[in-house]
Structures are given as structure tokens and as C-alpha cells.
Amino acid sequence: MSVIDNLNSIQQTIPQGVTLVAVSKTYPPDIILEVCNAGQRIFGENRPQELVQKHEQLPDDIKWHFIGHLQTNKVKYIVPFVTLIHSVDSLRLFKEINKEATKVNRKIDCLLQVHIAEEESKFGFSEEELIAFLQLDEVKSALNIRICGLMGMATFTDDTEQVRCEFKSLKTLFDKIKSTFFISNLEFKELSMGMSGDYLTAIEEGATIVRVGSSIFGERAAISKN
Numbered sequence: 001m002s003v004i005d006n007l008n009s010i011q012q013t014i015p016q017g018v019t020l021v022a023v024s025k026t027y028p029p030d031i032i033l034e035v036c037n038a039g040q041r042i043f044g045e046n047r048p049q050e051l052v053q054k055h056e057q058l059p060d061d062i063k064w065h066f067i068g069h070l071q072t073n074k075v076k077y078i079v080p081f082v083t084l085i086h087s088v089d090s091l092r093l094f095k096e097i098n099k100e101a102t103k104v105n106r107k108i109d110c111l112l113q114v115h116i117a118e119e120e121s122k123f124g125f126s127e128e129e130l131i132a133f134l135q136l137d138e139v140k141s142a143l144n145i146r147i148c149g150l151m152g153m154a155t156f157t158d159d160t161e162q163v164r165c166e167f168k169s170l171k172t173l174f175d176k177i178k179s180t181f182f183i184s185n186l187e188f189k190e191l192s193m194g195m196s197g198d199y200l201t202a203i204e205e206g207a208t209i210v211r212v213g214s215s216i217f218g219e220r221a222a223i224s225k226n
């Protein structure tokens, strides 16, 4: 199957109202352009430098999502053009995004990353941290960030019931946060969860955004798999 066949068959499984992010990290611009020409406009990257380069090389109407762990010293490179940052996982990062967004007079859409997996290695707020974060004055008063929802990554496991449980718990948390902090705020509406191996489960459990890479583009080289 070609990359375009892959894209088309994935798109057929995605219901209306769910957004597909084609995760293009590690893949070269010419393949991304092919996928773009087939109609896909939203791409996800997890390295600032790679994202900046691809943004320069590829058509202007692509919407670039940042999906990886973001170091504060890299924020300034992506803030001028990024469409959505999925992975805000600390107050420090949040403040830096707000600061850099102010400089370029943008309001950046962001998701707050929640730690739902068993693995230690994955980033994100715990539920308690998230609730404390949302009560901070410096969060509530940040003018150049729009908090649009939550993002999470499930444990990397074949145990589909565990993965489903993790997605369910993130959806429950999303509903609780929505009704506590964003009750009359229509911008808080996105739940980014699900990758190639588990996006259908994620959609069943309430994902509004799925991030699919290898099922579209093919397996990445092991070295850059993250």
C-alpha cells in the first residue's frame, strides 16, 4: 500500500468531528508534500528544529501541531507559526509560551498533557497537579494562550483493556476539568489521545483529535522512534 492508500483508509475510519493529525516526524518533506497534496493539512512533529525546517520547506496552508516534549529554550522558534501545542506539561513551559506569543502578538492554542500511562518516562501533569495549575492566577491571567483541552499517551502495551482504561480515565478527567474550570468556555473542547496502535479505541472513548504516524507513513527507523 502507498502512503496515500494508507491515508485514505485511515480517513475512512475517522468519524466526523474527530481531527486527524498526520504525525510526520522523521519523514522527509517530499513524502509529506505527497500526503498534503492528497488533502491532509494537519501534520504533527515532535522536534522544534525539524518542525521549523519543514515549515520553511512546505506549503503555507499546512497546520503544524507540536506533539512532543518542548524545552523552554525552543519555544521561540515555533511560536511564530505553530497551530496547536499538544504537550504543555509544566508551568514554566506555559509561561514561556505566553511570553513568546506576546512578543509576536499571537494567541497560541495549547493542550495540557496529562500523565495517564504506567511508564515513568512519559511527561504530563497528574490530576492533582493539573487542578492546582488551573487555579493559579498566572495561568488564569495569561492572555496569549488559549487552553483548548487535554492530551495524553497511553501505556505502550498489547493489553488493549489497560489502554482503554487509561483513555477512559482521561475522558473522565476532561469532563471534570471542563465542568469545574471551563463550564462556559467553548474553547476547551479537545481531547487528544490515540496513536496508530490505539486510535480507534481512543475515538470510542471520546478522543476529538488522534495522532497517527506509522500507520500512514510506515515504520520509522528505530533510532528516532519516540
Ligand SMILES: *Cc1c(COP(=O)(O)O)cnc(C)c1O
Pocket (backbone or CB within 6 Å): 023, 025, 046, 067, 068, 153, 194, 195, 196, 197, 211, 212, 213, 214, 215, 226
Ligand atoms: C510519534 C508520536 C505519535 C504517532 O505515533 P505512531 O505510533 O507512529 O502513530 C503520536 N503522538 C506522539 C506524542 C508521538 O510522539
